[in-house]
Amino acid sequence: xxxxxxALAHGLIEHNLLxxxxxxxxxxxxxxxxxxxxxRAGAAVLGALFTASILFWAVEGLIFEGYAMNIPFxxxxxxxxxxxxxxxxxxxxxxxxxxxxxxxxxxxxxxxGMFLMEPWGIDGPALAGYGFTVGLGFALALVVMAGxxxxxxxxxxxxxxxxxxxxxxxAGLTAMALMGFRF
Amino acid sequence: xxxxxxxxxxGKLFIEGIFQKNPVFRLMLGLVPAVGATTVAWxxxxxxxxxxxxxxxxxxxVTLLRPFVPKLVMPxxxxxxxTVLVTMVQRLMITVDPHAVVELGIYIPLIVVNAxxxxxxxxxxxxxPAILDAAGQGIGFTAALVLIGAVREFLAFGRIFDWxxxxxxxxxxxxxxxxxxxxxIVGLLLALxxxxxxxxxxxNE
Numbered sequence: 001x002x003x004x005x006x007a008l009a010h011g012l013i014e015h016n017l018l019x020x021x022x023x024x025x026x027x028x029x030x031x032x033x034x035x036x037x038x039x040r041a042g043a044a045v046l047g048a049l050f051t052a053s054i055l056f057w058a059v060e061g062l063i064f065e066g067y068a069m070n071i072p073f074x075x076x077x078x079x080x081x082x083x084x085x086x087x088x089x090x091x092x093x094x095x096x097x098x099x100x101x102x103x104x105x106x107x108x109x110x111x112x113g114m115f116l117m118e119p120w121g122i123d124g125p126a127l128a129g130y131g132f133t134v135g136l137g138f139a140l141a142l143v144v145m146a147g148x149x150x151x152x153x154x155x156x157x158x159x160x161x162x163x164x165x166x167x168x169x170x171a172g173l174t175a176m177a178l179m180g181f182r183f
Numbered sequence: 184x185x186x187x188x189x190x191x192x193x194g195k196l197f198i199e200g201i202f203q204k205n206p207v208f209r210l211m212l213g214l215v216p217a218v219g220a221t222t223v224a225w226x227x228x229x230x231x232x233x234x235x236x237x238x239x240x241x242x243x244x245v246t247l248l249r250p251f252v253p254k255l256v257m258p259x260x261x262x263x264x265x266t267v268l269v270t271m272v273q274r275l276m277i278t279v280d281p282h283a284v285v286e287l288g289i290y291i292p293l294i295v296v297n298a299x300x301x302x303x304x305x306x307x308x309x310x311x312p313a314i315l316d317a318a319g320q321g322i323g324f325t326a327a328l329v330l331i332g333a334v335r336e337f338l339a340f341g342r343i344f345d346w347x348x349x350x351x352x353x354x355x356x357x358x359x360x361x362x363x364x365x366x367x368i369v370g371l372l373l374a375l376x377x378x379x380x381x382x383x384x385x386x387n388e
Contacts, residue, residue: 022362025214026298071270071292079262106262108215111296115289160377164211165370168218172366179363 007126011133014182017109018141019175021116024109028145028171029164038146042139044089046132048110052081053131056114060123074114082106109138145171193312200319207327208376212299217331218365220290224344227332228325229283233276234294235321237268238303242317244268246310261304265295299324334368335359 017023024045031041055077062073082105113134117123122130148170157166200206206213216234221227241264252260273291276284284291294300303320306313333343338359342348358364 020362022219022365023215023293025218026212029211029214071273071295072266075262075266075292075295079259106258106296107298108293108296112215112289112293115292119288158374160374160382161370165374165377168214168366168370168373172363172370175363175366176358179361 004129007129008133009181011130011135012137012140013178015116015120015134015137016141016175016178017113017134017138018145019171019178021112023112024107024138024142025168026104026107027109027142029167030104032142032146032149032167035143035146035150038142039139040089042142044085044105045107045109045142046135046139047088048078048081048085048105049113049135049138050128050131051084052078052110052114053117053127055081056117056131057125057127060127070115070118075111078111078114079106082110113138141174144174148174193315196308196312197315197319200316200321201323201326204320205323205327206299206320207324207331208373209380210299210302211373212302213297213324213327214369215293216290216297217328218369219362220287221328221332221335221365222286222339222360223336224329224332226283226286227328229276229280230287230290231321231325231328233272233291234297234300235318235325237265237272237294238300238321239314239317240268241265241300241304242313243310245304246308246313249307257305261301262295265300265304269294331365331369331372334372335365338368339364 014020018025018028027041027045032038056074059073059077086105113131116134117127117130120130145167149167152166152170161169202209204210207217213234216230220230241261244264245261248260249257269292272294273284276291299320303317306316308316337343337348338356340355340360356364359368
Protein backbone atom coordinates (compact mmCIF):
# COMPACT_ATOMS: atom_id res chain seq x y z
CA UNK A 1 0.00 0.00 0.00
CA UNK A 2 2.83 2.40 0.90
CA UNK A 3 4.55 1.65 -2.42
CA UNK A 4 1.32 2.37 -4.30
CA UNK A 5 0.83 5.64 -2.49
CA UNK A 6 4.47 6.58 -3.08
CA ALA A 7 4.17 5.78 -6.80
CA LEU A 8 0.98 7.82 -7.00
CA ALA A 9 2.61 10.75 -5.18
CA HIS A 10 5.62 10.65 -7.52
CA GLY A 11 3.50 10.52 -10.67
CA LEU A 12 0.94 13.11 -9.61
CA ILE A 13 3.17 15.66 -7.89
CA GLU A 14 6.94 15.21 -7.81
CA HIS A 15 7.29 14.04 -11.43
CA ASN A 16 4.24 15.81 -12.83
CA LEU A 17 4.77 15.89 -16.60
CA LEU A 18 3.16 19.28 -17.20
CA UNK A 19 4.22 21.35 -14.19
CA UNK A 20 7.45 19.77 -12.94
CA UNK A 21 8.90 18.44 -16.23
CA UNK A 22 7.55 21.17 -18.52
CA UNK A 23 6.21 18.69 -21.09
CA UNK A 24 2.96 18.94 -23.01
CA UNK A 25 2.96 22.74 -23.23
CA UNK A 26 1.22 22.56 -26.63
CA UNK A 27 -1.67 20.88 -24.79
CA UNK A 28 -1.51 23.58 -22.09
CA UNK A 29 -1.78 26.44 -24.59
CA UNK A 30 -4.24 24.87 -27.06
CA UNK A 31 -6.45 22.46 -25.12
CA UNK A 32 -7.25 24.40 -21.95
CA UNK A 33 -9.85 26.76 -23.43
CA UNK A 34 -12.48 25.04 -21.28
CA UNK A 35 -12.47 22.55 -18.42
CA UNK A 36 -14.45 20.05 -20.55
CA UNK A 37 -11.95 20.23 -23.43
CA UNK A 38 -9.02 19.84 -21.05
CA UNK A 39 -10.65 16.85 -19.34
CA ARG A 40 -11.05 15.15 -22.73
CA ALA A 41 -7.47 15.99 -23.71
CA GLY A 42 -6.15 14.76 -20.37
CA ALA A 43 -8.11 11.51 -20.63
CA ALA A 44 -6.74 10.97 -24.15
CA VAL A 45 -3.13 11.49 -23.07
CA LEU A 46 -3.68 9.27 -19.99
CA GLY A 47 -4.98 6.45 -22.17
CA ALA A 48 -2.16 6.87 -24.71
CA LEU A 49 0.55 6.93 -22.00
CA PHE A 50 -0.90 3.89 -20.21
CA THR A 51 -1.11 1.88 -23.44
CA ALA A 52 2.36 2.97 -24.55
CA SER A 53 3.91 1.99 -21.21
CA ILE A 54 2.25 -1.44 -21.38
CA LEU A 55 3.63 -1.90 -24.91
CA PHE A 56 7.06 -0.81 -23.63
CA TRP A 57 6.86 -3.43 -20.87
CA ALA A 58 5.99 -6.05 -23.48
CA VAL A 59 8.92 -5.27 -25.83
CA GLU A 60 11.44 -4.13 -23.19
CA GLY A 61 13.82 -7.01 -23.87
CA LEU A 62 14.01 -6.21 -27.60
CA ILE A 63 15.28 -2.63 -27.21
CA PHE A 64 19.01 -2.14 -27.79
CA GLU A 65 21.19 -0.97 -24.91
CA GLY A 66 22.73 1.96 -26.84
CA TYR A 67 20.80 5.12 -25.98
CA ALA A 68 20.53 6.49 -29.52
CA MET A 69 18.94 3.29 -30.78
CA ASN A 70 16.02 3.76 -28.38
CA ILE A 71 14.60 6.70 -30.35
CA PRO A 72 12.99 4.68 -33.19
CA PHE A 73 11.55 2.06 -30.81
CA UNK A 74 10.08 4.45 -28.28
CA UNK A 75 8.72 6.82 -30.94
CA UNK A 76 7.14 3.82 -32.71
CA UNK A 77 5.53 2.60 -29.45
CA UNK A 78 4.23 6.10 -28.71
CA UNK A 79 2.91 6.42 -32.26
CA UNK A 80 1.09 3.06 -32.17
CA UNK A 81 -0.55 4.02 -28.90
CA UNK A 82 -1.46 7.52 -30.15
CA UNK A 83 -2.93 6.10 -33.38
CA UNK A 84 -5.02 3.56 -31.45
CA UNK A 85 -6.49 6.22 -29.16
CA UNK A 86 -7.00 8.65 -32.06
CA UNK A 87 -9.11 6.06 -33.90
CA UNK A 88 -11.00 5.13 -30.72
CA UNK A 89 -11.70 8.71 -29.67
CA UNK A 90 -12.69 9.89 -33.16
CA UNK A 91 -15.54 7.36 -32.93
CA UNK A 92 -16.59 8.58 -29.48
CA UNK A 93 -16.00 12.32 -29.91
CA UNK A 94 -17.19 13.06 -33.43
CA UNK A 95 -17.57 16.90 -33.32
CA UNK A 96 -15.21 18.64 -35.72
CA UNK A 97 -13.78 20.92 -33.02
CA UNK A 98 -12.14 17.89 -31.44
CA UNK A 99 -10.31 16.91 -34.63
CA UNK A 100 -7.22 18.89 -33.67
CA UNK A 101 -7.22 17.09 -30.34
CA UNK A 102 -7.25 13.60 -31.71
CA UNK A 103 -4.73 14.39 -34.45
CA UNK A 104 -2.28 15.90 -31.97
CA UNK A 105 -1.99 13.05 -29.49
CA UNK A 106 1.58 12.46 -30.66
CA UNK A 107 2.87 15.23 -28.42
CA UNK A 108 5.77 15.90 -26.09
CA UNK A 109 3.90 14.67 -22.99
CA UNK A 110 3.44 11.21 -24.51
CA UNK A 111 6.89 10.86 -26.08
CA UNK A 112 8.67 12.66 -23.21
CA GLY A 113 6.94 10.44 -20.67
CA MET A 114 8.25 7.37 -22.53
CA PHE A 115 11.81 8.68 -22.69
CA LEU A 116 11.85 9.57 -18.98
CA MET A 117 11.39 5.94 -17.96
CA GLU A 118 15.03 5.10 -18.64
CA PRO A 119 16.67 7.93 -16.60
CA TRP A 120 14.27 7.23 -13.73
CA GLY A 121 15.25 3.55 -13.75
CA ILE A 122 11.71 2.27 -14.16
CA ASP A 123 11.37 -1.21 -15.64
CA GLY A 124 9.23 -4.32 -15.48
CA PRO A 125 5.64 -4.10 -14.18
CA ALA A 126 6.37 -0.66 -12.67
CA LEU A 127 6.25 0.69 -16.24
CA ALA A 128 2.48 0.22 -16.42
CA GLY A 129 1.98 1.85 -13.02
CA TYR A 130 4.27 4.70 -13.99
CA GLY A 131 2.40 5.22 -17.27
CA PHE A 132 -0.88 5.45 -15.43
CA THR A 133 0.25 7.73 -12.59
CA VAL A 134 2.12 10.29 -14.72
CA GLY A 135 -0.75 10.25 -17.24
CA LEU A 136 -3.20 10.89 -14.42
CA GLY A 137 -0.97 13.67 -13.07
CA PHE A 138 -0.87 15.28 -16.51
CA ALA A 139 -4.65 15.06 -16.92
CA LEU A 140 -5.29 16.58 -13.48
CA ALA A 141 -2.76 19.37 -14.08
CA LEU A 142 -4.42 20.17 -17.42
CA VAL A 143 -7.86 20.41 -15.80
CA VAL A 144 -6.52 22.63 -13.00
CA MET A 145 -4.84 24.94 -15.53
CA ALA A 146 -8.06 25.10 -17.57
CA GLY A 147 -9.94 26.23 -14.48
CA UNK A 148 -7.30 28.88 -13.80
CA UNK A 149 -7.41 29.97 -17.45
CA UNK A 150 -11.20 30.40 -17.32
CA UNK A 151 -10.79 32.72 -14.33
CA UNK A 152 -7.94 34.61 -16.02
CA UNK A 153 -10.24 35.31 -19.00
CA UNK A 154 -12.41 37.40 -16.65
CA UNK A 155 -9.52 39.13 -14.87
CA UNK A 156 -8.17 42.58 -15.89
CA UNK A 157 -4.89 41.30 -17.38
CA UNK A 158 -2.67 43.86 -19.20
CA UNK A 159 -2.72 43.35 -22.97
CA UNK A 160 0.86 42.06 -23.46
CA UNK A 161 0.26 39.41 -20.81
CA UNK A 162 -3.07 38.15 -22.15
CA UNK A 163 -3.24 34.61 -23.51
CA UNK A 164 -0.14 32.40 -23.34
CA UNK A 165 2.17 34.64 -21.21
CA UNK A 166 -0.15 34.85 -18.19
CA UNK A 167 -0.99 31.17 -18.58
CA UNK A 168 2.70 30.21 -18.39
CA UNK A 169 3.19 32.48 -15.38
CA UNK A 170 0.20 30.86 -13.67
CA ALA A 171 1.62 27.43 -14.51
CA GLY A 172 4.97 28.45 -13.04
CA LEU A 173 3.38 29.64 -9.81
CA THR A 174 1.31 26.45 -9.53
CA ALA A 175 4.45 24.40 -10.16
CA MET A 176 6.27 26.33 -7.42
CA ALA A 177 3.55 25.21 -5.02
CA LEU A 178 4.18 21.58 -6.03
CA MET A 179 7.91 22.01 -5.38
CA GLY A 180 7.08 22.19 -1.69
CA PHE A 181 6.11 18.53 -1.63
CA ARG A 182 8.86 15.98 -1.07
CA PHE A 183 8.28 12.22 -0.86
CA UNK B 184 9.26 37.26 -63.98
CA UNK B 185 7.93 34.28 -62.03
CA UNK B 186 11.44 33.32 -60.90
CA UNK B 187 11.98 36.89 -59.69
CA UNK B 188 8.72 36.82 -57.71
CA UNK B 189 9.71 33.47 -56.23
CA UNK B 190 13.02 34.95 -55.02
CA UNK B 191 11.28 37.89 -53.34
CA UNK B 192 8.72 35.75 -51.54
CA UNK B 193 11.34 33.15 -50.55
CA GLY B 194 13.56 35.86 -49.05
CA LYS B 195 10.53 37.28 -47.25
CA LEU B 196 9.77 33.81 -45.82
CA PHE B 197 13.33 33.63 -44.46
CA ILE B 198 13.15 37.01 -42.72
CA GLU B 199 9.62 36.40 -41.43
CA GLY B 200 10.74 33.09 -39.90
CA ILE B 201 13.24 34.96 -37.71
CA PHE B 202 11.08 37.93 -36.67
CA GLN B 203 7.36 38.23 -37.56
CA LYS B 204 6.80 34.44 -37.40
CA ASN B 205 9.35 33.57 -34.75
CA PRO B 206 8.29 30.09 -33.58
CA VAL B 207 8.61 30.75 -29.83
CA PHE B 208 7.79 34.45 -29.42
CA ARG B 209 5.15 34.92 -32.14
CA LEU B 210 3.69 31.51 -33.02
CA MET B 211 3.98 30.21 -29.39
CA LEU B 212 5.23 26.83 -30.66
CA GLY B 213 8.25 24.84 -29.53
CA LEU B 214 7.67 25.92 -25.92
CA VAL B 215 8.80 22.60 -24.40
CA PRO B 216 12.48 22.97 -25.38
CA ALA B 217 12.22 26.72 -24.70
CA VAL B 218 11.18 26.02 -21.11
CA GLY B 219 13.07 22.80 -20.39
CA ALA B 220 16.35 22.81 -22.32
CA THR B 221 17.47 26.41 -21.75
CA THR B 222 19.22 25.98 -18.39
CA VAL B 223 22.44 27.42 -19.88
CA ALA B 224 22.94 29.43 -23.09
CA TRP B 225 25.37 26.90 -24.62
CA UNK B 226 22.84 24.04 -24.40
CA UNK B 227 20.18 26.32 -25.89
CA UNK B 228 22.47 27.14 -28.83
CA UNK B 229 23.26 23.46 -29.43
CA UNK B 230 19.64 22.33 -29.29
CA UNK B 231 18.52 25.21 -31.50
CA UNK B 232 21.14 24.39 -34.13
CA UNK B 233 20.29 20.67 -34.02
CA UNK B 234 16.60 21.49 -34.50
CA UNK B 235 17.42 23.83 -37.39
CA UNK B 236 19.57 21.21 -39.14
CA UNK B 237 16.88 18.53 -38.71
CA UNK B 238 14.18 20.91 -39.95
CA UNK B 239 16.11 21.94 -43.08
CA UNK B 240 17.01 18.33 -43.94
CA UNK B 241 13.43 17.18 -43.31
CA UNK B 242 12.06 20.02 -45.46
CA UNK B 243 14.29 18.93 -48.36
CA UNK B 244 13.34 15.25 -48.07
CA VAL B 245 9.61 15.96 -47.63
CA THR B 246 9.54 18.38 -50.58
CA LEU B 247 11.29 15.82 -52.81
CA LEU B 248 9.08 12.88 -51.82
CA ARG B 249 5.74 14.63 -51.26
CA PRO B 250 4.38 13.85 -54.78
CA PHE B 251 4.88 10.11 -54.15
CA VAL B 252 3.36 9.87 -50.65
CA PRO B 253 -0.44 9.56 -50.22
CA LYS B 254 -1.99 12.30 -48.07
CA LEU B 255 -3.40 9.70 -45.67
CA VAL B 256 0.05 8.51 -44.57
CA MET B 257 1.71 11.94 -44.61
CA PRO B 258 1.74 12.30 -40.76
CA UNK B 259 3.42 8.89 -40.42
CA UNK B 260 5.89 9.88 -43.14
CA UNK B 261 6.78 13.11 -41.30
CA UNK B 262 7.35 11.30 -37.99
CA UNK B 263 9.45 8.61 -39.72
CA UNK B 264 11.68 11.13 -41.50
CA UNK B 265 12.17 13.14 -38.32
CA THR B 266 12.97 10.00 -36.31
CA VAL B 267 15.68 8.96 -38.77
CA LEU B 268 17.20 12.45 -38.91
CA VAL B 269 17.12 12.99 -35.14
CA THR B 270 18.74 9.58 -34.55
CA MET B 271 21.51 10.49 -37.04
CA VAL B 272 22.04 13.91 -35.43
CA GLN B 273 22.19 12.38 -31.96
CA ARG B 274 24.72 9.77 -33.11
CA LEU B 275 26.81 12.59 -34.57
CA MET B 276 26.60 14.65 -31.36
CA ILE B 277 27.66 11.66 -29.25
CA THR B 278 30.95 11.54 -31.20
CA VAL B 279 31.41 15.34 -31.16
CA ASP B 280 30.27 16.25 -27.64
CA PRO B 281 28.85 13.38 -25.54
CA HIS B 282 28.57 15.62 -22.47
CA ALA B 283 26.10 17.87 -24.31
CA VAL B 284 23.99 14.84 -25.28
CA VAL B 285 23.78 13.80 -21.61
CA GLU B 286 22.89 17.34 -20.52
CA LEU B 287 20.21 17.79 -23.19
CA GLY B 288 18.78 14.36 -22.33
CA ILE B 289 15.23 13.79 -23.60
CA TYR B 290 15.06 17.14 -25.46
CA ILE B 291 16.96 15.72 -28.45
CA PRO B 292 14.41 12.93 -29.11
CA LEU B 293 11.62 15.46 -28.49
CA ILE B 294 12.64 17.28 -31.70
CA VAL B 295 10.61 14.53 -33.44
CA VAL B 296 7.35 15.81 -31.93
CA ASN B 297 8.27 19.49 -31.78
CA ALA B 298 5.06 21.30 -32.79
CA UNK B 299 6.76 23.97 -34.88
CA UNK B 300 8.85 21.40 -36.79
CA UNK B 301 5.74 19.34 -37.62
CA UNK B 302 3.81 22.46 -38.62
CA UNK B 303 6.61 23.60 -40.96
CA UNK B 304 6.64 20.24 -42.73
CA UNK B 305 2.91 20.52 -43.41
CA UNK B 306 3.33 23.71 -45.47
CA UNK B 307 3.51 22.86 -49.18
CA UNK B 308 6.23 24.97 -50.79
CA UNK B 309 8.65 24.57 -53.69
CA UNK B 310 12.21 23.48 -52.87
CA UNK B 311 14.00 26.85 -52.50
CA PRO B 312 11.18 28.57 -50.54
CA ALA B 313 10.89 25.46 -48.34
CA ILE B 314 14.62 25.51 -47.53
CA LEU B 315 14.64 29.26 -46.83
CA ASP B 316 11.47 29.01 -44.74
CA ALA B 317 12.98 26.15 -42.71
CA ALA B 318 16.28 28.01 -42.34
CA GLY B 319 14.56 31.21 -41.21
CA GLN B 320 12.38 29.38 -38.70
CA GLY B 321 15.38 27.39 -37.48
CA ILE B 322 17.46 30.54 -36.95
CA GLY B 323 14.52 32.27 -35.25
CA PHE B 324 14.00 29.28 -32.96
CA THR B 325 17.72 29.14 -32.09
CA ALA B 326 17.81 32.87 -31.37
CA ALA B 327 14.78 32.59 -29.09
CA LEU B 328 16.29 29.64 -27.21
CA VAL B 329 19.65 31.41 -26.79
CA LEU B 330 17.92 34.53 -25.44
CA ILE B 331 15.95 32.50 -22.90
CA GLY B 332 19.05 30.46 -22.00
CA ALA B 333 21.14 33.59 -21.52
CA VAL B 334 18.56 35.14 -19.19
CA ARG B 335 18.20 31.94 -17.17
CA GLU B 336 21.95 31.33 -16.94
CA PHE B 337 22.57 34.92 -15.85
CA LEU B 338 19.88 34.80 -13.17
CA ALA B 339 20.84 31.34 -11.89
CA PHE B 340 24.64 31.46 -12.09
CA GLY B 341 25.65 35.06 -12.83
CA ARG B 342 27.26 34.13 -16.14
CA ILE B 343 26.45 33.81 -19.86
CA PHE B 344 28.21 31.24 -22.09
CA ASP B 345 30.52 30.62 -19.11
CA TRP B 346 31.64 34.28 -19.09
CA UNK B 347 31.30 35.29 -15.46
CA UNK B 348 29.49 38.63 -15.29
CA UNK B 349 28.64 38.94 -11.61
CA UNK B 350 30.43 37.13 -8.86
CA UNK B 351 31.24 38.52 -5.44
CA UNK B 352 28.06 40.01 -3.99
CA UNK B 353 25.71 38.26 -6.41
CA UNK B 354 23.27 35.68 -4.97
CA UNK B 355 22.12 33.31 -7.65
CA UNK B 356 18.39 33.07 -8.24
CA UNK B 357 18.25 29.30 -8.06
CA UNK B 358 14.63 29.14 -9.20
CA UNK B 359 15.74 30.17 -12.71
CA UNK B 360 17.46 26.78 -12.98
CA UNK B 361 14.17 24.90 -12.43
CA UNK B 362 11.15 24.27 -14.63
CA UNK B 363 8.77 26.44 -12.54
CA UNK B 364 11.19 29.34 -12.72
CA UNK B 365 11.64 28.77 -16.43
CA UNK B 366 7.86 28.93 -16.96
CA UNK B 367 7.82 32.31 -15.20
CA ILE B 368 10.78 33.64 -17.18
CA VAL B 369 9.46 32.46 -20.56
CA GLY B 370 6.01 33.89 -19.76
CA LEU B 371 7.52 37.27 -18.90
CA LEU B 372 9.74 37.27 -22.01
CA LEU B 373 6.71 36.47 -24.19
CA ALA B 374 4.88 39.40 -22.60
CA LEU B 375 7.90 41.66 -23.23
CA UNK B 376 7.96 40.70 -26.92
CA UNK B 377 4.19 41.28 -27.12
CA UNK B 378 4.63 44.72 -25.59
CA UNK B 379 7.46 45.61 -28.01
CA UNK B 380 5.49 44.33 -31.00
CA UNK B 381 2.33 46.09 -29.84
CA UNK B 382 0.41 42.82 -29.76
CA UNK B 383 -1.01 40.45 -27.18
CA UNK B 384 -4.08 38.46 -26.24
CA UNK B 385 -4.13 36.03 -29.14
CA UNK B 386 -2.32 32.94 -30.36
CA ASN B 387 -0.45 33.97 -33.52
CA GLU B 388 -1.07 30.83 -35.62
